[in-house]
Amino acid sequence: MEPIISKRDAAQHIRVARHRAGLSWAQIAEELGVDKEWSTAALLGGHPLSLSQATKVQQLLGLDDAVVEALQMQPYRGPLNHDVATDPTIYRFQEALTVYGPALKELIHEEFGDGIMSAINFQMNVQRRADPAGDRVVVTFDGKFLDYQW
Known part of the structure; x- marks a missing residue:
């Protein structure tokens, strides 16, 4: 097995x-x-x-x-x-x-x-998108990429 x-x-x-x-x-x-x-x-x-x-x-x-x-x-x-x-x-x-x-x-x-998305250098957007099955919530996270520096 x-x-x-x-x-x-x-x-x-x-x-x-x-x-x-x-x-x-x-x-x-x-x-x-x-x-x-x-x-x-x-x-x-x-x-x-x-x-x-x-x-x-x-x-x-x-x-x-x-x-x-x-x-x-x-x-x-x-x-x-x-x-x-x-x-x-x-x-x-x-x-x-x-x-x-x-x-x-x-x-x-x-x-x-190798890095992260910044939540400090960051923007967010919330929108409504019409949909026949029911309106949709569209959330966009827009953060600066920060590479790890070794």
Whole structure:
């Protein structure tokens, strides 16, 4: 029987395998036919993949069957033992960053290098976008990239 691994461990296998394969997160997303933001979050444990998607990633990165199984599992989203904001609006931002934060980090590092987005040299914009299924909230974070200098 194959060993069972967690989504967190699977994510680490994927990060290393992607690096070794010389593929970008965007290239993997293109192969899957999905947005890079969604696929990066999924590959880092934030969403389940279908069997066909997980198998495609296995072929691209040479992953074990245990990783493919972990990729298909429904994730736990958010901390199980930390205080969670109770205000619904603030909680949804916390939820979004919990699910997409690791993907944002990976994509920023891939696009810009080793650094962070400044929250000091920063602008934010909130807009309403009409949608037939219900209006959408569009929040834009616009922070200066600050590279780590060693």
